[in-house]
Amino acid sequence: xTTDLPASLVSNPWISTWLTVTDExxxxxRIGKVELGQxxxxxxxxxxxxxxxxxxxxxxxxATNTVSSPDEGLTAGSLSITVSGAAVRRVCAETRELFRRxxxxxxxLDVAQVRLASGVFAAPDGSRIGxxxxxxxxxxxxxxxxxxxxxxxxxxxxSKDLARVDLPDKVLGRARFIHDLDFEGMLHARVVRxxxxxxxxxxxxxxxxxSMPGVEGxxxxxxxxxxxxRREGQATQAAExxxxxxxxxxxxDLPDSDDLSGWLRSAEAETSLIxxxxxxxxxxxxxxxATFSRPFLAHGSIGPSCAIAKYDDGRLHVWSHxxxxxxxxxxxxxxxxxxxxxxVVQHVEGAGSYGHNxxxxxxxxxxxxxxxxxxxxxxxxxxxxxxxxxEPFGPAMVADVKASVDENGTITDWSYELWSNGHTARPGYTxxxxxxxxxxxxxVAMLPPAVDPPADRGYGSARNSxxxxxxxxxxxxxxxxxxxPIRTSSLRSLGSHLNTFATESVIDEVAMAIGxxxxxxxxxxxxxxxxxxxxxxxxxxxxWGAPLPDGHGRGVAFCRYKNRGxxxxxxxxxxxxxxxxxxxxxxxVDVGRAVNVxxxxxxxxxxxxxxxxxxxxEQVRFDRRSITSTDWESYPIARFSQVPQVEVHxxxxxxxxxxxxxxxxxxxxxxxxxxxxxxxxxxxxxxxPFTHDNIVAAIDAQT
Amino acid sequence: xxxxALTVNGRxxxxxxxxxxxxxxxxxxxxxxKSAKFGCGLGQCGACVVWIDGHPTxxxxxxxxxxxxxxxxxxxxxxxxxxxxxxxxxxxxxxxQCGYCIAGIIMSAAALLRxxxxxxxxxxxxxxERHLCRCGTxxxxxxxxxxxAGSTLESxx
Numbered sequence: 001x002t003t004d005l006p007a008s009l010v011s012n013p014w015i016s017t018w019l020t021v022t023d024e025x026x027x028x029x030r031i032g033k034v035e036l037g038q039x040x041x042x043x044x045x046x047x048x049x050x051x052x053x054x055x056x057x058x059x060x061x062x063a064t065n066t067v068s069s070p071d072e073g074l075t076a077g078s079l080s081i082t083v084s085g086a087a088v089r090r091v092c093a094e095t096r097e098l099f100r101r102x103x104x105x106x107x108x109l110d111v112a113q114v115r116l117a118s119g120v121f122a123a124p125d126g127s128r129i130g131x132x133x134x135x136x137x138x139x140x141x142x143x144x145x146x147x148x149x150x151x152x153x154x155x156x157x158x159s160k161d162l163a164r165v166d167l168p169d170k171v172l173g174r175a176r177f178i179h180d181l182d183f184e185g186m187l188h189a190r191v192v193r194x195x196x197x198x199x200x201x202x203x204x205x206x207x208x209x210x211s212m213p214g215v216e217g218x219x220x221x222x223x224x225x226x227x228x229x230r231r232e233g234q235a236t237q238a239a240e241x242x243x244x245x246x247x248x249x250x251x252x253d254l255p256d257s258d259d260l261s262g263w264l265r266s267a268e269a270e271t272s273l274i275x276x277x278x279x280x281x282x283x284x285x286x287x288x289x290a291t292f293s294r295p296f297l298a299h300g301s302i303g304p305s306c307a308i309a310k311y312d313d314g315r316l317h318v319w320s321h322x323x324x325x326x327x328x329x330x331x332x333x334x335x336x337x338x339x340x341x342x343x344v345v346q347h348v349e350g351a352g353s354y355g356h357n358x359x360x361x362x363x364x365x366x367x368x369x370x371x372x373x374x375x376x377x378x379x380x381x382x383x384x385x386x387x388x389x390x391e392p393f394g395p396a397m398v399a400d401v402k403a404s405v406d407e408n409g410t411i412t413d414w415s416y417e418l419w420s421n422g423h424t425a426r427p428g429y430t431x432x433x434x435x436x437x438x439x440x441x442x443x444v445a446m447l448p449p450a451v452d453p454p455a456d457r458g459y460g461s462a463r464n465s466x467x468x469x470x471x472x473x474x475x476x477x478x479x480x481x482x483x484x485p486i487r488t489s490s491l492r493s494l495g496s497h498l499n500t501f502a503t504e505s506v507i508d509e510v511a512m513a514i515g516x517x518x519x520x521x522x523x524x525x526x527x528x529x530x531x532x533x534x535x536x537x538x539x540x541x542x543x544w545g546a547p548l549p550d551g552h553g554r555g556v557a558f559c560r561y562k563n564r565g566x567x568x569x570x571x572x573x574x575x576x577x578x579x580x581x582x583x584x585x586x587x588x589v590d591v592g593r594a595v596n597v598x599x600x601x602x603x604x605x606x607x608x609x610x611x612x613x614x615x616x617x618e619q620v621r622f623d624r625r626s627i628t629s630t631d632w633e634s635y636p637i638a639r640f641s642q643v644p645q646v647e648v649h650x651x652x653x654x655x656x657x658x659x660x661x662x663x664x665x666x667x668x669x670x671x672x673x674x675x676x677x678x679x680x681x682x683x684x685x686x687x688x689p690f691t692h693d694n695i696v697a698a699i700d701a702q703t
Numbered sequence: 704x705x706x707x708a709l710t711v712n713g714r715x716x717x718x719x720x721x722x723x724x725x726x727x728x729x730x731x732x733x734x735x736x737k738s739a740k741f742g743c744g745l746g747q748c749g750a751c752v753v754w755i756d757g758h759p760t761x762x763x764x765x766x767x768x769x770x771x772x773x774x775x776x777x778x779x780x781x782x783x784x785x786x787x788x789x790x791x792x793x794x795x796x797x798x799x800q801c802g803y804c805i806a807g808i809i810m811s812a813a814a815l816l817r818x819x820x821x822x823x824x825x826x827x828x829x830x831x832e833r834h835l836c837r838c839g840t841x842x843x844x845x846x847x848x849x850x851x852a853g854s855t856l857e858s859x860x
Contacts, residue, residue, distance in 0.1 A: 036801065037799075037800040037801025037802065037803075037838055038800065039800075163794070163797060164797055164799070166802070167793075167794055167797065167799055167802065168783070168794065170799060170802035170805060170806075171786075171790045171793045171794055171799070171802075171805065171809070172777070172778070172781070172782075172783060172786070172790065173736075173737070173738025173739075173776060173777030173778040173780075173806055174737075174738075174778075175737040177737075177740070177803065179737075179740065179741065180731075180737035182732070182735070182737075213721065214721075231720070231721070231724070231728070231732070232728050232732055233720075233721065233723070233724045233725065233728050234721070236744075300837055301803075301837060302740075302742050302748055302750055302801075302803050302804050302835055302836070302837045303740060303741070303742060303750070303801075303803045304741070304742070304743075349801075350801075350803075351740075351801050351803035351804075351837070352800060352801035352803070352837055352838045354837070381741070383744065384742070384743040384744055384745060384747075598797055602797065602800060602840070602843070603800075605839060605840070605842060605843070606800050606838045606839035606840055607839065608839065609839030609840075609841060609842070610837065610838070610839040612839075613839070631743065631745055631747060632743060632745070632747040632748055632835060633747065637835060637837065638839075638841075639832055639835070640828045640829075640831045640832050640834070640841050640844075640845070641828050641829070641832055643839075643841040643842065645842070646842060
């Protein structure tokens with residue numbers, strides 16, 4: 001096999017890093033991607049078992065840790081199956097052939113004569129040579145992948161889904177989440193945050209809190225304030241008392257929440273030309289121009305961020321649900337002035353995070369506090385209010401779009417200008433003080449502005465800002481803010497959410513302006529057959545073109561995630577009476593080869609429902625000093641009665657490389673809802689979310 | 704510290720905890736039953752729902768001294784070799800993504816089926832309305848509860 005090595009194998013080339021075969025016949029699989037509820041551990045276990053030809057129960061995937069797992073970077077960007085899946089597949093295929101070679105040698109046969117079935121190698125006459133376990137003593141896995149002397153052929157794509165390996169524990173209520181870890185003598189920590197960003201601690205009396213029942217420590221370090229207590233409830237009560245005993249300065253000014261667009265357009269920014277074809281809009285037969293926006297959005301994990309840390313003998317152990325344990329470990333070491341090898345981060349499953357939430361922050365909280373009480377485990381847990389006000393949000397965005405059409409109805413010119421905070425502040429992307437406790441400890445008033453991943457990672461703000469359609473001249477300009485009064489980082493799909501909403505709305509507006517069917521308009525500008533097929537599949541399944549009753553609307557949207565990932569088309573059905581209700585989403589996706597078909601369906605359904613929630617209900621609320629949406633009443637998300645029916649059509653592409661599924665729906669769902677809403681009301685709502693207020697404002701603006 | 708007697712999943716426990724301690728903290732940290740989850744501490748999300756005297760109740764904002772009657776948690780609902788039909792259906796339909804919210808959801812669903820063995824889709828939706836799920840697994844949960852209702856009926860004598 002002479003193909004290029006998958007990226008994860010370039011940086012982790014030793015087979016022994018990935019696999020161990022024990023004498024008992026278990027295959028120990030070590031991976032650098034972490035379980036976020038997306039089912040990655042199940043999918044990689046399935047790939048390994050299939051490639052090794054062993055029963056899935058024989059493969060045990062270990063949770064990622066910074067000591068013994070391959071460093072595969074972040075678990076983000078819908079890349080885990082593409083990147084880690086390819087690595088595991090390759091490692092297992094080569095391991096299989098190393099064992100086959102050993103079996104051949106042992107039996108005095110040619111390698112090609114040795115058969116393998118269910119983990120047992122056999123001679124052509126069926127006589128048993130040995131299992132993986134039997135042969136493990138004579139196979140050295142401390143070899144580099146890519147051995148040219150091995151004749152490695154990847155197993156044909158598998159078709160049988162492995163059920164989620166983590167689910168039995170969760171359904172039976174067994175301890176499995178990081179929140180469930182319990183250690184002897186563990187202390188419970190609660191951090192007291194400032195009333196708002198940039199507020200400095202002016203005065204606090206620690207003594208009274210220190211004498212409260214169960215309190216073992218009260219910590220002040222700059223603007224970082226925390227309590228340690230024996231019982232969890234005691235920690236919570238002490239934190240409340242400490243909060244009451246503290247006085248803070250006013251903090252920095254937050255933007256005017258009623259004029260986010262004005263703030264975004266006027267704030268200091270770095271401008272990038274993503275594409276510059278000198279689009280023109282002066283001699284066209286029709287021009288459509290419009291502005292689209294979204295508010296700040298919360299990740300809103302149901303389980304607040306949690307971490308445990310223990311400092312012992314110069315080594316700091318951290319248990320974390322971070323999406324990037326390796327970068328987190330390095331960031332903690334830098335924060336605490338420890339040598340990087342002194343910090344060990346072990347991943348433990350948390351509640352779904354949907355991007356970069358406070359998982360890394362709480363790990364720093366726990367680490368800082370564990371240093372104060374060597375030898376003891378410290379468990380830090382954020383409150384619901386802190387989770388909803390101090391996590392890094394998905395940034396507010398505003399975009400101006402202009403599209404020109406010639407007399408044949410062909411879109412010839414497209415101009416797009418976007419303003420946004422950066423879409424990542426993960427450790428490793430931004431300089432020091434990007435994590436909350438580190439900034440508060442040092443008295444940093446405003447955290448360093450979030451940045452954007454580069455083009456080769458699919459951009460951040462600019463993700464899907466260049467339309468996937470065949471358009472002659474396209475200009476795209478992105479202004480990334482250099483000031484970040486409200487903290488931002490990666491939220492599922494990054495800029496693709498707003499960019500796809502804007503792009504797909506304008507495609508509809510152009511279609512309407514020239515009197516063409518919106519589906520046809522898209523097909524007329526898409527030469528990629530896979531893009532066309534998801535659109536026609538979704539349209540056919542949704543009975544596109546059928547008449548609808550009054551007050552109902554139907555809209556279509558398309559996106560190819562990052563313009564190189566999975567393809568997704570959505571038809572949304574809505575009912576717009578006194579309230580907007582999304583009744584049905586018909587979705588067609590092409591994710592390339594689907595490793596675990598049910599896992600893909602689950603991700604698509606879930607992503608679509610979450611995107612519906614973003615579209616209908618969600619916006620972070622704040623005044624000039626602090627975040628005011630601090631619970632589930634003030635930051636409502638979709639409830640059971642508000643969830644649409646979702647129908648997923650997965651295109652069969654067994655011979656195409658896997659493209660990832662986790663973020664495919666985030667952009668096209670709001671766009672399809674928006675187009676359906678316009679179809680129902682005859683009014684286009686260009687500001688997310690589609691609340692009663694925003695719909696009324698759009699109606700008022702039109703009349 | 705005050706001493707409280709508590710029956711959880713048919714077993715009696717005596718715990719010495721401060722007055723006002725939440726039932727959730729007692730279950731998780733004193734008794735060691737980690738099945739119910741902390742989500743908000745405000746009774747708004749349902750991750751901590753357990754049965755108290757058969758009623759699905761958020762444990763996070765229920766002080767232990769107010770607990771009247773037996774407590775049942777997900778751990779006490781079924782065993783690995785004898786799962787409750789709702790648990791079996793959740794596995795069968797792979798009804799979870801991160802799974803953090805399901806401990807509470809399964810308890811509410813099981814209470815519904817006990818009181819109403821053949822619920823409509825709308826009745827299932829209404830019974831789960833107080834629960835939040837962020838992964839968007841709602842439809843699978845509803846389907847699983849309806850499937851469990853079917854299996855309950857089939858297995859009925």
